[in-house]
Amino acid sequence: MSTQPPVFTDQDLQARNTLGLPSRAAVAVLDDESAVPALCAALAASQKDQQADAPLFVLGGGSNLVIAARPRHCILQVALRGIRLWDETADHWIVEAAAGESWHGFVDHCLAQGWPGLENLALIPGTVGAAPVQNIGAYGLELDQRLHSVVAWDLHAGRERTLLPEECGFSYRDSLFKRDGAGRWLIVRVRFALPKAWVPRLDYPDLRDFPGLRKDDPRRIFDAVCEIRRRKLPDPAVLGNAGSFFKNPVIDADQAAALKQRFPDLRTYPQADGRVKLAAGWLIEQAGWKGRRLGPVGMHARQALVLVNHGGAQAADVLALAQAVRADVRMRFGVELEQEPVILD
Structure with missing residues (x-):
């Protein structure tokens, strides 16, 4: 268990934002969840000593960001890894992923394990931890419709919380995590309730009318979404x-x-x-x-x-x-x- 907070050093961020904007900032990488209490303690000490001139920004994949050349923020890059079947009910597989996992890679992994339900959200850039912040959605499915819970640290209070969907304040491309400001919440794990009685979501015209689509196969829907997105974006x-x-x-x-x-x-x-x-x-x-x-x-x-x-x-x-x-x-x-x-x- 780490008792030391992540160390911030001056780093180049141009390759860490998908707009490719040139930027440098103080950056630390979080790849060990056990270091979060030490991070909270360091932040609290900094605020107490009135040294918190540089607010904290939690960075995922940088795919939803317009970043200045020299932002005033310190950047915490979340690199936590791991995917597991956390629980199982009669109706759902409850799958947990660490916040630093690639979102698209996570969707692909779930299908490979026989856990459908996220295929409409294929090829969305970014990380699992960033997905609830934006309440991502595409092709007739919103993330909050599949969410079980979010495990996050309230960095202001210095404690871990598990939030259910109704506590996350979700709306269209918005959430509690986004509205409360960039330095308050650190999402470390996200859990999804994936339905055993899977029904395809094919309301979106481009997907519904996709030529030759096997509508009973979530992998084929995943492939179709990828093809549509690559064609358009x-x-x-x-x-x-x-x-x-x-x-x-x-x-x-x-x-x-x-x-x-x-x-x-x-x-x-x-x-x-x-x-x-x-x-x-x-x-x-x-x-x-x-x-x-x-x-x-x-x-x-x-x-x-x-x-x-x-x-x-x-x-x-x-x-x-x-x-x-x-x-x-x-x-x-x-x-x-x-x-x-x-x-x-």
């Missing part, structure tokens, strides 16, 4: 990006109806609370930004929702483009776009 290793840069806006039904009258092709999705979700990519494309560049950054030519770094971009370039896109969508449609990636300045 650029590989961050080839062209820097943070995936979908903006959330799909949710607006009042009356506003949506008025917009639909003006723009009959507007893509709308009624929500359970009576509001209506709009396709942000469609709004951005109609505003003329699909494939358009602003300096070294631009909106992708195949998917208008994805902001890409064509090379040499800084955080300021990304934020300038995001502001320009938001302004044009606001002017044309009266709709406010909200960006998904966290800004680390």
Whole structure:
């Protein structure tokens, strides 16, 4: 058991954020969960001595991040590993994964073990620990629909907690972990309840209409999701990006109806609370930004929702483009776009 906190040293972060933005910061790697109490003690001592000028930021895969060249934060990179069948009930396999595991690798591993239920979330970049923060979702499935519990340290209180889904404050691409700020929660393990009576989720049109799809085989659905994502979305290793840069806006039904009258092709999705979700990519494309560049950054030519770094971009370039896109969508449609990636300045 480690009694020493992770050591922070000055490190290069360009390869640790998928937008590929140049950055350096004080970084420590957490690869031993037993070191967390010592970390909490060190943070408490720093705050007591009023030395906490550099707040802590917990980093996963860096796939949802716009990072400055010299952020004021200290970066804790979570590298905890391990996957196990934690429990089993009559209806579910309860599978636990450490926070540093690759999300896509975890989904693939579950299918290989005969534990389906996450296949719609294949190929989403990032780590298992970051997935609940963003409440990731794709192709008709949201993470909170499969979540059993989250094991996290409250770094302010210096104690470990196990939170059930209803305690996580989940909403669309949001959670308690995100709203409480970057330095409060350190997720160390996440558990998922995967159904033994598996039923495919095929509501999403691209998936439902996928040619020749074996709808009774979760591995085939996994493969189809991977193919669809690769066709639509650029590989961050080839062209820097943070995936979908903006959330799909949710607006009042009356506003949506008025917009639909003006723009009959507007893509709308009624929500359970009576509001209506709009396709942000469609709004951005109609505003003329699909494939358009602003300096070294631009909106992708195949998917208008994805902001890409064509090379040499800084955080300021990304934020300038995001502001320009938001302004044009606001002017044309009266709709406010909200960006998904966290800004680390």
